[in-house]
Amino acid sequence: MEEEGVQLMELRDIRDVTILGGGTAGWLVALYAKTVLPTKKITVIESDSIGILGAGEGSTPQLISFLDILQIPVSKLVKEADVTLKNGIKFTNWNNGGKSDWFYHPFVGYGNCAASELSLERYVAGTPAIFSQVSKEEERQDEWCFITRLCEQNKVPMKSIRDQMYSVDNPIFQFEKMGSFSLHFNAKKLASVLAEIGQDRGIVRVEGVVEDYTTDDEGYVTSLKLENGESVKTDFIFDCSGFKSFFSKKFNTKWISAKDHLTVNSAMPFFIDMDVNIPPYTEAVAMKYGWMWIIPLQSRYGCGYVFNSDMIDDEQAKQEIIDFLGYEPEWPREKSFAWEPGYLEEPWKKNVYTAGLSAGFVEPLEATSIWTTIIDWTSAILGNTELMYIKDQGVIDDFNASWRKNQEEVIGFIYAHYMSGRTDTEFWKHYTYENAPAKAKQYLDINNKRAFVVNDFIDHAFFEIDSWSYILLGIRNEKFVENHRLFEFYNFTRPFMDQRYVSFKKLIQSVADFEAISHEEFLEKMKEQ
Numbered sequence: 001m002e003e004e005g006v007q008l009m010e011l012r013d014i015r016d017v018t019i020l021g022g023g024t025a026g027w028l029v030a031l032y033a034k035t036v037l038p039t040k041k042i043t044v045i046e047s048d049s050i051g052i053l054g055a056g057e058g059s060t061p062q063l064i065s066f067l068d069i070l071q072i073p074v075s076k077l078v079k080e081a082d083v084t085l086k087n088g089i090k091f092t093n094w095n096n097g098g099k100s101d102w103f104y105h106p107f108v109g110y111g112n113c114a115a116s117e118l119s120l121e122r123y124v125a126g127t128p129a130i131f132s133q134v135s136k137e138e139e140r141q142d143e144w145c146f147i148t149r150l151c152e153q154n155k156v157p158m159k160s161i162r163d164q165m166y167s168v169d170n171p172i173f174q175f176e177k178m179g180s181f182s183l184h185f186n187a188k189k190l191a192s193v194l195a196e197i198g199q200d201r202g203i204v205r206v207e208g209v210v211e212d213y214t215t216d217d218e219g220y221v222t223s224l225k226l227e228n229g230e231s232v233k234t235d236f237i238f239d240c241s242g243f244k245s246f247f248s249k250k251f252n253t254k255w256i257s258a259k260d261h262l263t264v265n266s267a268m269p270f271f272i273d274m275d276v277n278i279p280p281y282t283e284a285v286a287m288k289y290g291w292m293w294i295i296p297l298q299s300r301y302g303c304g305y306v307f308n309s310d311m312i313d314d315e316q317a318k319q320e321i322i323d324f325l326g327y328e329p330e331w332p333r334e335k336s337f338a339w340e341p342g343y344l345e346e347p348w349k350k351n352v353y354t355a356g357l358s359a360g361f362v363e364p365l366e367a368t369s370i371w372t373t374i375i376d377w378t379s380a381i382l383g384n385t386e387l388m389y390i391k392d393q394g395v396i397d398d399f400n401a402s403w404r405k406n407q408e409e410v411i412g413f414i415y416a417h418y419m420s421g422r423t424d425t426e427f428w429k430h431y432t433y434e435n436a437p438a439k440a441k442q443y444l445d446i447n448n449k450r451a452f453v454v455n456d457f458i459d460h461a462f463f464e465i466d467s468w469s470y471i472l473l474g475i476r477n478e479k480f481v482e483n484h485r486l487f488e489f490y491n492f493t494r495p496f497m498d499q500r501y502v503s504f505k506k507l508i509q510s511v512a513d514f515e516a517i518s519h520e521e522f523l524e525k526m527k528e529q
């Protein structure tokens with residue numbers, strides 16, 4: 001149908017939405033679909049025999065906003081998924097200086113507060129990149145960065161609300177938020193809590209292995225065929241089948257490898273006992289052939305050595321872990337997980353939209369997978385559900401192009417972490433400017449000429465000036481440090497900045513030391529109701 005001057009797009013009817021896979025990706029996508037498409041039939045197909053990966057126990061602050069949309073309280077997850085709070089990531093030994101060599105990439109959710117007068121909340125939490133430029137080399141990061149100071153004291157960016165004016169069911173309202181945070185969780189427990197919530201909300205769960213599918217004349221998938229002979233009718237599919245990546249294999253979708261840049265490709269997980277105090281951060285410890293994550297849950301630390309399997313094997317990785325710990329930990333699996341870092345060139349084809357591990361996985365260093373391949377990517381279509389109905393290849397092409405751009409951004413940022421100048425093994429020697437991906441070079445080139453400004457990152461979806469500044473400062477990038485010195489000489493607002501910096505430091509120190517509550521207190525309160 002065409003009205004005068006208006007070209008109407010051809011639409012497809014959508015009644016049945018199917019999610020293939022019941023891991024974190026599958027259930028998060030299914031719950032979002034149920035939230036925004038409440039009248040449609042939403043079905044999750046998952047296989048008990050294949051199971052879920054179970055790795056990936058930390059995320060980014062976007063998870064909290066996503067849980068808000070899904071109306072899943074953090075307190076429920078604290079009670080049922082072994083959840084702890086995450087204020088950011090502590091990088092240890094990245095300059096090859098042992099345990100005393102550390103810096104944080106904190107979650108700073110309130111933007112750059114140097115620009116204007118802001119509320120106390122924004123002022124304190126938003127430790128901006130500009131203060132990393134004013135800070136002195138001899139100052140520790142926890143002297144000027146609020147979130148870092150909290151981490152070092154096992155505290156979270158919350159303060160108690162003393163005069164509670166209203167009573168609410170959710171215990172989180174006993175606290176006033178003073179910054180962004182995310183969660184650590186037991187991946188298996190999280191998937192099962194999400195599955196339970198989903199089924200209570202009317203999502204249909206089908207157990208079985210999908211082995212084939214049917215299409216209509218135009219190539220749109222119309223049903224999924226299970227091993228047991230069952231068939232599930234569908235109008236739109238979210239492929240969340242994890243590393244099996246069911247549809248990308250059937251469709252022969254091209255994989256864009258990042259292995260020439262990011263060289264870790266395996267992870268050996270292990271568990272260790274929890275200490276007395278539960279840290280509110282993930283620790284990423286640099287090792288000889290990669291790095292190790294240490295994620296605190298309430299009952300244990302979930303850890304893993306992420307390494308390059310072309311350089312060492314599982315046994316050597318295990319030995320390096322034992323040497324680091326001084327004892328043998330619990331190994332939840334015999335063998336390491338393996339992957340090829342990269343992503344699908346076209347995760348959206350016809351009426352199949354791929355999310356989670358099946359769409360891509362570069363590596364877990366910044367815990368970006370849930371954010372960039374599930375939350376952000378899913379919101380792009382389910383936040384604009386009309387896109388699912390449109391039969392327009394141009395729309396799909398635009399989406400796939402923006403996906404590729406975003407994945408390259410993540411690869412470039414992660415690459416920069418490894419450029420600390422360590423040369424103690426072949427692994428570290430790889431991380432030079434010459435081997436860097438284009439996105440990393442783009443920012444390293446700016447940094448080689450001058451200090452970053454906010455607008456350098458204007459087309460960035462994920463990591464901006466604060467993140468790049470924290471990492472380059474942390475790995476003691478010479479040019480970044482030199483730019484600070486130039487900044488001291490040439491910046492005419494310097495006296496103003498210095499004065500502001502002194503008062504700022506006092507403020508963040510007193511709020512962190514006297515107002516913020518401990519991680520334990522927060523977790524205990526979440527469990528009270």
Ligand SMILES: Cc1cc2nc3c(=O)[nH]c(=O)nc-3n(C[C@H](O)[C@H](O)[C@H](O)COP(=O)(O)OP(=O)(O)OC[C@H]3O[C@@H](n4cnc5c(N)ncnc54)[C@H](O)[C@@H]3O)c2cc1C
Pocket residue numbers: 020021022023024025026045046047048050051052053054055056057058059187208209210211240241242243244245246267304337355356357358364366367368369370371
């Ligand atoms: C070592 C490692 C560390 C990680 N760390 C992080 C991190 O810190 N932060 C982060 O955000 N992410 C991390 N990730 C990624 C994380 O695992 C994923 O983001 C996500 O949580 C789980 O992925 P998924 O749901 O896509 O896949 P899975 O959990 O593997 O689920 C796949 C589902 O598909 C089903 N399935 C597959 N094929 C079929 C079929 N043919 N028929 C029926 N069902 C099928 C399976 O049964 C399962 O239910 C990490 C990954 C690895 C490997």
